[in-house]
Amino acid sequence: MTQTPQPPQTPHQPRTRLRIGPHMVQPPVVLAPMAGITNAPFRTLCREFSGGKGLFVSEMITTRALVERDAKTMRLIHFDGSEKPRSIQLYGVDPTTVGKAVQMIVDEDLADHIDLNFGCPVPKVTRKGGGSALPYKRHLLRSILREAVTAAGPLPVTMKMRKGIDDDHITFLDAGRIAVEEGVTAIALHGRTAAQHYGGTADWEAIARLKEAVPEIPVLGNGDIWSADDAVRMMRETGCDGVVVGRGCLGRPWLFGDLVAAFEPGSGAGSARPTLREVAAVMRRHAELLAEWLADEERGVIDFRKHVAWYTKGFSVGSEMRKRLAITSSLAELDALLAELDLDQEWPPGADGPRGRTSGRNRVVLPDGWLDDPYDCAGVGADAELDTSGG
Numbered sequence: 431m432t433q434t435p436q437p438p439q440t441p442h443q444p445r446t447r448l449r450i451g452p453h454m455v456q457p458p459v460v461l462a463p464m465a466g467i468t469n470a471p472f473r474t475l476c477r478e479f480s481g482g483k484g485l486f487v488s489e490m491i492t493t494r495a496l497v498e499r500d501a502k503t504m505r506l507i508h509f510d511g512s513e514k515p516r517s518i519q520l521y522g523v524d525p526t527t528v529g530k531a532v533q534m535i536v537d538e539d540l541a542d543h544i545d546l547n548f549g550c551p552v553p554k555v556t557r558k559g560g561g562s563a564l565p566y567k568r569h570l571l572r573s574i575l576r577e578a579v580t581a582a583g584p585l586p587v588t589m590k591m592r593k594g595i596d597d598d599h600i601t602f603l604d605a606g607r608i609a610v611e612e613g614v615t616a617i618a619l620h621g622r623t624a625a626q627h628y629g630g631t632a633d634w635e636a637i638a639r640l641k642e643a644v645p646e647i648p649v650l651g652n653g654d655i656w657s658a659d660d661a662v663r664m665m666r667e668t669g670c671d672g673v674v675v676g677r678g679c680l681g682r683p684w685l686f687g688d689l690v691a692a693f694e695p696g697s698g699a700g701s702a703r704p705t706l707r708e709v710a711a712v713m714r715r716h717a718e719l720l721a722e723w724l725a726d727e728e729r730g731v732i733d734f735r736k737h738v739a740w741y742t743k744g745f746s747v748g749s750e751m752r753k754r755l756a757i758t759s760s761l762a763e764l765d766a767l768l769a770e771l772d773l774d775q776e777w778p779p780g781a782d783g784p785r786g787r788t789s790g791r792n793r794v795v796l797p798d799g800w801l802d803d804p805y806d807c808a809g810v811g812a813d814a815e816l817d818t819s820g821g
């Protein structure tokens with residue numbers, strides 16, 4: 431893919447490796463777990479661009495569905511044979527169920543790394559005290575981490591969280607200390623509160639503060655990395671040990687190649703600027719991988735539809751064609767439509783920068799009295815696990 435040359439790296443080269451338990455992640459770049467997105471096909475695409483370097487976290491798996499061996503969940507935990515380490519993200523609200531899910535992963539050799547999600551801001555979940563509302567209850571957080579780490583044995587357990595519920599109820603520093611005390615291996619911090627949802631800009635200063643507060647373990651910074659330069663800058667500015675990249679990869683899996691290159695000393699790497707022809711080839715591959723994974727071409731192509739707008743962002747494709755692309759249900763149909771595009775278009779400057787969810791929200795819906803006492807022994811109902819839309 432066409433590269434735009436960049437100035438050489440400054441002498442302040444950020445660290446180039448990250449240890450997650452026994453796993454060396456080199457360079458220290460992690461694909462953020464994204465429900466409905468980071469399934470095995472998408473991880474494969476990103477790995478193809480990164481040359482296999484980096485860490486690629488699965489979609490969020492709810493612990494109850496896992497222990498109940500729900501059929502869809504069992505498919506979601508599928509890893510390609512070449513994925514090493516296999517990194518799975520769990521979301522659970524009940525310490526016992528989380529422990530059982532982790533035990534199952536260990537006993538059945540389902541993964542090599544477990545990440546726990548405490549960042550989900552959706553009202554359906556926070557209303558019950560789950561997701562990003564949960565770390566406010568320090569004892570419950572501690573119990574979940576303890577059960578997970580104990581059951582995991584030698585498998586590293588990491589956690590991913592937001593800054594807190596809102597600016598008046600910040601939890602990440604307490605949660606970080608609790609995580610260290612309970613033997614968590616690394617922490618990823620998305621520099622937003624639940625109240626911010628995806629609005630505003632991520633607070634990288636909070637990442638720096640967490641790094642100071644938990645010097646014992648690696649801190650991974652997350653939020654608003656849209657280019658490889660952003661990743662390098664976040665590491666420099668915050669002192670974090672690695673970066674977690676989410677929305678920047680939507681419809682842009684080649685960003686992973688840029689990220690890896692940016693950490694290769696003296697690479698002078700730039701950013702991939704694919705033509706629409708190159709983008710179309712990636713779209714075709716993505717749809718094909720989904721069809722193979724689902725063992726059903728129609729379902730695969732239908733699942734691919736959500737990616738169309740991200741892949742074509744900024745290109746002159748026309749709203750009519752975008753609509754037609756978003757209702758395809760076979761690879762042949764997709765091929766025919768892609769062939770109709772003006773494939774010689776250069777990468778449009780407008781396609782850099784933010785993409786995916788960007789909206790804010792002001793109020794976090796919580797259970798009655800949730801904020802009264804951070805140290806009570808609150809539990810959270812199993813229905814707080816019902817939502818699977820992620821983080």
Ligand SMILES: Cc1cc2nc3c(=O)[nH]c(=O)nc-3n(C[C@H](O)[C@H](O)[C@H](O)COP(=O)(O)O)c2cc1C
Binds near residue numbers: 464519655
């Ligand atoms: C579509 C979508 C799904 C997500 N699903 C999850 C998830 O399952 N687990 C999780 O911890 N975070 C999830 N997130 C949050 C991301 O992992 C990440 O923290 C967030 O997007 C901020 O990083 P970014 O600015 O690089 O996108 C999701 C985000 C998006 C946009």
